[in-house]
Amino acid sequence: MKNILIGVSGGIAAYKAANIVSGLRKRGYDVKVVMTENAAKIITPLAFESLSKHDVAVDMWERNFNVNVEHIALADWADIILVAPATYNIVGKVAGGIADDMLSTVISAFNKTVYFALAMNVRMYENPILAENIKKLKKYGYKFIEADEGLLACNVNAKGRLKNEQEIIKIISKELEETEKISTDKPLAGKKVLITAGRTEEPLDPIRYFSNRSTGKMGYSLGEEAEKLGADVTIVSGPTNIDKPDRVNIVEVRTAEEMYGEVMKYEAEQDIIIAAAAVADYRPEYTADKKIKKGDMLTVNFIRNKDILLELGKIKKDKILVGFAAESENLIENAKEKLQKKNLDMIVVNSVDNFGTDDNTITLLGKDFETDFEKMEKKKVSKEIWKTIEEKFL
Ligand code: CTP
Numbered sequence: 001m002k003n004i005l006i007g008v009s010g011g012i013a014a015y016k017a018a019n020i021v022s023g024l025r026k027r028g029y030d031v032k033v034v035m036t037e038n039a040a041k042i043i044t045p046l047a048f049e050s051l052s053k054h055d056v057a058v059d060m061w062e063r064n065f066n067v068n069v070e071h072i073a074l075a076d077w078a079d080i081i082l083v084a085p086a087t088y089n090i091v092g093k094v095a096g097g098i099a100d101d102m103l104s105t106v107i108s109a110f111n112k113t114v115y116f117a118l119a120m121n122v123r124m125y126e127n128p129i130l131a132e133n134i135k136k137l138k139k140y141g142y143k144f145i146e147a148d149e150g151l152l153a154c155n156v157n158a159k160g161r162l163k164n165e166q167e168i169i170k171i172i173s174k175e176l177e178e179t180e181k182i183s184t185d186k187p188l189a190g191k192k193v194l195i196t197a198g199r200t201e202e203p204l205d206p207i208r209y210f211s212n213r214s215t216g217k218m219g220y221s222l223g224e225e226a227e228k229l230g231a232d233v234t235i236v237s238g239p240t241n242i243d244k245p246d247r248v249n250i251v252e253v254r255t256a257e258e259m260y261g262e263v264m265k266y267e268a269e270q271d272i273i274i275a276a277a278a279v280a281d282y283r284p285e286y287t288a289d290k291k292i293k294k295g296d297m298l299t300v301n302f303i304r305n306k307d308i309l310l311e312l313g314k315i316k317k318d319k320i321l322v323g324f325a326a327e328s329e330n331l332i333e334n335a336k337e338k339l340q341k342k343n344l345d346m347i348v349v350n351s352v353d354n355f356g357t358d359d360n361t362i363t364l365l366g367k368d369f370e371t372d373f374e375k376m377e378k379k380k381v382s383k384e385i386w387k388t389i390e391e392k393f394l
Pocket of ligand 1: 196256275276277278279280281305306307308309310322323324325326327338
C-alpha cells in the first residue's frame with residue numbers, strides 16, 4: 001500500500017481536500033493530512049481526522065505527537081505529497097526555501113515527488129512572481145496541477161479554481177502506479193553502485209609491468225546489468241580492451257594504488273559495492289625511471305598493496321559489500337574465511353580456471369546461504385548475482 005500525505009493550505013478550496021482524501025482512501029491508499037493554520041480556520045482538522053483515520057498535523061510544536069520529530073517522520077512515511085489546494089503563499093514559501101510551519105517543513109524535508117494543485121484568485125494566479133516560482137520549482141522536480149477556469153470565490157469567472165477532485169485523484173494514482181512499475185522493472189532505481197573491474201598493472205620500469213590475466217568481462221557485465229536494472233553505476237576499471245558501455249561512469253586506473261584512491265573517492269555515496277577486480281596483491285618496491293638494462297640476474301623486491309575490499313569492509317556502514325574469491329583449491333572454505341575477514345555481505349566464489357574466459361562456474365555465499373550454479377556465460381552470471389542481491393538484501 002502506498003502512503004500519500006495531503007498538505008492543505010489556506011484557500012477557500014480547502015474543504016474540497018476532504019473529497020480528495022476520501023477518494024484516495026477508497027482507492028486503497030493510506031492517507032495522512034497536514035494543514036496550515038489558515039486552512040484549519042476554513043475546515044477543521046477533525047474532518048480530515050475522521051476521513052483519514054489518522055491524527056492531523058497542524059502545529060510544529062504540538063506536544064501530543066508520539067514521535068520525536070514529526071515532520072521528519074511524516075516525510076519518511078509518505079511516498080508522495082499532494083498540496084491541495086496550493087495557495088500563492090505555499091508555492092512562494094517552498095520556492096523561497098522557507099520552512100516556518102508544519103507543511104512547509106515537511107515539504108522541505110521530503111525527497112520524493114511533490115504535487116501542487118493550484119487554487120487562488122485569478123490576479124494572484126496571473127502574477128508573474130507565481131510563474132517564476134513555479135518555473136524554479138519545476139527545475140527541482142516539483143510538479144503542478146493547473147487550476148481550472150470557473151466561478152471563483154471572489155465572484156468572477158476566471159482561472160484559479162482547484163481542478164476537479166476526481167481529476168486530481170486520477171493524476172496522483174497514475175503517478176503512484178508509474179513509480180510502482182518503475183520499482184518492479186528497475187529494482188536498483190535510485191541506487192548507486194560501484195564496481196571494481198579488470199586487472200591492475202604494477203610497473204617495474206617504463207615498459208615492463210606485473211599483472212594477471214583478468215579481462216574485466218565479469219566486472220563490466222555486472223555494471224551493464226546494474227545499469228539496466230536502474231542503478232547509477234561507476235566502474236573503477238584497470239586496463240582492459242572492453243568497449244565502454246553507455247550510461248556507465250568509467251574511471252580508468254592502472255595500478256592497485258590508483259584503484260584504491262579512486263574507489264575511496266566514490267565510496268561514501270554508494271549503496272552497493274562489488275569488488276570484481278583482480279587487484280595485484282604486490283607491487284615492485286621501486287619502479288625504475290628508465291628501462292632496466294639486462295644483466296646476469298635481476299632481483300625484484302615486492303611490497304604489499306592495500307587490500308581495497310578489506311579497507312572497504314572496515315568502513316562499510318549500511319552498504320552492501322560483495323567480493324569475489326578466485327581460488328585454486330578449498331574454494332568454499334577459503335571463501336568463507338574471506339567473507340568474514342573482509343566484512344562482506346556476499347562473496348562470489350569461482351575457480352581461477354575461469355580467468356580470461358567467457359564463462360564462469362560460481363557459488364554465491366552469504367552468512368546464511370550457499371547457492372551453487374551451473375557453468376554459465378558471464379552475462380548470465382551477472383544477472384544471477386543481481387537477482388540474489390535483490391532477493392537477499394534489498
Ligand atoms: N581485492 C581487493 N584488493 C586487493 C586484493 C583483492 O579489493 N588488493 C578483492 C578482489 O577484488 C576480490 C577479493 O578481494 O573481490 C578477493 O580477492 P582474491 O584475490 O580472491 O583474494 P585475496 O583476498 O587477495 O586473498 P588471496 O590472494 O590470499 O587468496
